[in-house]
Amino acid sequence: MTEILVQSRAEGGVLPADRVVDHPSWPVLKDAVEEIRSWQAKDGSIDLEAQGAPGRATVEAALTRVISAVEELSPLLPHDAEYHRALVADLRRWADGGFGVPDFLDSLLAFQPAAQRADGLQHLVVFAMYTQNGNPDRNLEAVVLRVVWPEWLAELERTRYDNPLFVGITFEDFTSGYDTNSAVLFPETIAVREAPERFTWGGIFCDREAARFRVVSEAAVETLGIDLPADIREMLADQDRCQQAFVLWDMVHDRTHSHGDLPFDPFMIKQRQPFWMYGLEELRCDLTAFKEAVKLEAEGFAQARDVQYAVIFDRMFRFPVTGDRVRNYDGLGGQLLFAYLHQHDVVRWTDNTLHIDWDRAPQVTNQLCSEIEKLYRDGIDRPKLVHWFAAYGLVSTYLAPHPGSTWAKGPDALDLTQPPRKLVDDVLPDEFPLSMFYEALAKKLKGVIASTKGITAQSAEQVAA
Template identity: 25%
Template structure:
């Protein structure tokens, strides 16, 4: 690795300032994998004192110079994947995180419950940001996945970062309002009373459960990521993981009971209440997932709407189990049918429960949540 010598190592604030200055005139995203562009970026970083003394910058510069031959960000990811480094740096290209380009973050990790880590292992890193460049500030960027780097790859040991402070901010800013305005006043008592520190724990449990369940079932990720890229199928996958996480938190006696109970409520309100109001003009895939959940629960007797509020019925968790069973039955077809046939079955299942605009070939917000969005100004 090329050793870059400078007088001192920059502080996090100085790194952020330098990265923000460079990213401001970085150039078009279409050039992000062009060797000439990457060479210019490497030289600019190398010349930017005191960035060159930062180990992850050194690794990043070396990867940029070798990208034309190797097509990988191996050295950079080795540091990103080391939890003790406490830093993330990369050149990112993800359509669902358009604010990300050249970006840096420093973070602190959150403690992990040993029983959760042992029973539901995954390369998930729940963190709280310390310093971050402009791209990471954007509201939609609540996570970072290995394939978001320009090499577009994900290895089994690559860390998946979730920015818990942003998830909790969303909860406090939007979900809490929805709980008060449209939920049964007696429902989810634990999440209503939770402190910020307790919400941090609950959100950490959520993302660990979520990533673990992505890797379970007949069509796990990342193996079947290629087959689940559409809004409908991505939404079903997100919902499958969250419902599985809720059910595990309620039923697994190995888990710390208080934390698991709070996590189950937290997942429920985020998935059932907040995601349906996300997306300014058209629902995103998470909102589509929550449309499926809401309609499935309503039609199958898991929830009732009374005076504009959502009430959970006694059969709520039984209905969730039936949802998981139906999706699992469809995905099990992958062993005997081509992937296109299973995709069609999953899409047909999803479209039974969503508001799909055939003319626009996209989804609409459901009337119930459209009215909520308008009334509450979300």
């Protein structure tokens, strides 16, 4: 990684940046944040009058330790100076207001990591926030991270995949909210008095994604008896190589939400839709990344071949058997990819072994991407409900619906006098159950997937060793 230079306070010279997590103030900050977290309610507030609550002086003392630690660490990160000043002001205002619902809008607006993407650049981030796929409560969190922005990726973003808001990141250390399955740092998760007019960045932890991918893929390969080509085996053994693949995958996936023939709201944030619509959107973005990776591989980008392996393995082996089965749209996308490849003879489960036709996999995977893109393109001319049924038809061509499904019976089984959003209530929690193949795989991988909670690059290496 490119080393980021800062001024040495001791000598006034230019030295490689110190690691924030090696500074004695970092464990002080972590401990104080953890203490405060234990007192917070779901909305982030602290009820000082509740039975067993700490006294105001105790809470203020812990917050003072947080503020002092931030001020002591901030000189290591001159690029975050404005953010840290705003952060301290937000923390003090929280205390002055009696520790009600926290408001970090001012410091959120001051934090602009996408404006200075440099490979290896550190950030110290403290917010009251929930962690997506992690802690649902808006607790105080502290995380130290580094930006992943190699020159080859920066050049691709400049010339082909414009995504000025995307920031690839890795963990240095974190508090409890990130000792979970969360692999993102998104501004919309942060406690604020009002949402900003627009969000200006989004961070994805490619190290956690890569580590999780390696551990689960290795277990799936062993369980299924897959004969891996040498280059895939080498990839799974190399954390940095996998991180490079994921940061490229993430960048292209992220921008795809606002490119192509789109639904009205590309991120579907404000739309109540059947969960297979969300599943198709996420899969569309992943398969677009796959399709672009096929092109990039032909142009000599080594990371592009790895992206293809990552998309196929993560989607087929981790997504379908991760999480519960209540409207699991990511799981559905993985089921659809596997079924499509299976029904086109790219994967075969024979003699208790999964065989993969590596030569045909790119062509057939791109074929599925084309089918989804055609669904979107045709959807522009359809009413919403008709489009939902068309999407259901695509999915049910390859996946068997639940035998009790109302939607599977067609429009005549639904009360079409209701608005479309009401018909979402007729969708079963598990509209497309796992196949017998996946039911068996889920039992085999359950413990491995559970072990990836809170995983980091370092812990993945320990598992590999």
